[in-house]
Amino acid sequence: MDFLLSAEFPGRDELKSQLEVAQAVGICECGCGTVDFAVNDSVARAVCREPIPVEAYGPAIEVLLFVRDGILSSLEIVDYEDKRPLPYPQPTDLKLWARPSRKS
Numbered sequence: 001m002d003f004l005l006s007a008e009f010p011g012r013d014e015l016k017s018q019l020e021v022a023q024a025v026g027i028c029e030c031g032c033g034t035v036d037f038a039v040n041d042s043v044a045r046a047v048c049r050e051p052i053p054v055e056a057y058g059p060a061i062e063v064l065l066f067v068r069d070g071i072l073s074s075l076e077i078v079d080y081e082d083k084r085p086l087p088y089p090q091p092t093d094l095k096l097w098a099r100p101s102r103k104s
Contacts, residue, residue, distance in 0.1 A: 001075065003091035004065050007098035009053045011046030011067065018043045018072045031084035033077040045070025049099070056094035063089060 005016050018039045026036035046053075048067045056063040060080040066073040079086050 004054050004056060007054050007096050009098040011048040011053060014044045014046035015072055022072050031086060032079055033086050033088055034074060036074045037072050039071050054098040056096050058089055058094045061089055
């Protein structure tokens with residue numbers, strides 16, 4: 001998560017604050033490593049223009065950070081080789097990409 005939130009994008013600082021109080025409330029049963037989060041509603045909401053403001057990718061894998069209504073929602077891991085259980089990828093194996101800000 002720290003790796004994904006090292007990218008600059010709108011709403012990043014609020015998501016970092018949310019991460020401090022987020023709880024993992026679900027893990028995908030298929031073994032891919034996807035995690036669902038619950039965050040207290042009293043936190044500042046992120047102003048993200050996209051539901052996936054940042055992602056990372058590597059050989060046959062993508063890591064996507066989902067935000068719903070300004071709240072950290074889930075970390076999805078997509079493995080195109082269907083390895084199970086999937087070990088969490090290391091940041092050194094991934095390239096980071098954040099959606100560019102839209103001009104007003």
